[in-house]
Amino acid sequence: MKEGKKYEYPPDAVKEAIVNAIVHRDYSSTGNVQVRVFDDRIEIWNPGRLPEGWTVEKLKEEHDSIPKNPLIANQFFLIKLIEKWGTGTNDMINECINWGLPEPEFEFTGTSLVVTFRKAKLSEENLQALRLNERQKKAWEYVLINKKITNEDYRGLFPNISGETARLDFIDLVNKDILKKVGRTKGVYYILSPKLSPIYLQKS
Known part of the structure; x- marks a missing residue:
């Protein structure tokens, strides 16, 4: 590999x-x-x-x-x-x-x-129930492939959003137990939350 x-x-x-x-x-x-x-x-x-x-x-x-x-x-x-x-x-x-x-x-x-x-993915039904925006859906897909995502990674995916928008997107993902925040200040990154309910996962 x-x-x-x-x-x-x-x-x-x-x-x-x-x-x-x-x-x-x-x-x-x-x-x-x-x-x-x-x-x-x-x-x-x-x-x-x-x-x-x-x-x-x-x-x-x-x-x-x-x-x-x-x-x-x-x-x-x-x-x-x-x-x-x-x-x-x-x-x-x-x-x-x-x-x-x-x-x-x-x-x-x-x-x-x-x-x-x-592959694991969120079903359309559960995406609607969780009210994730398109950026947050991309963040989920990014973590599935790369195992983690940083604020810098996120801003790279969406260069036109503000730092505050990125911060609020991540807060929402953490509050919904989609992602888990790891570290503090500049070393912060996000991984798939171990609390993620299996009902949110749909087998392809």
């Missing part, structure tokens, strides 16, 4: 999903590991089945590591593409939460395991 580049999805989570797909793929299948990129989501398709007796819900819990291809898994461990056994799916979940995105979805189609990463 390029240092300093901003991503819409947590790179480590996507990498983990791809590594898992390669390690757990059924190589007797004619299907291939696929990475499907859409405007609102990324899907990683892995031909194969879950271990006997497992459900996708088990992937969200602490579980044993049962690689279908131990030779590949061991090589990936040696080159540090795998750091700990049996933690990959939980790491993906934590990465997405820390990124301010919905948890990844795990689905078994009958022939493939599909991991889906989705």
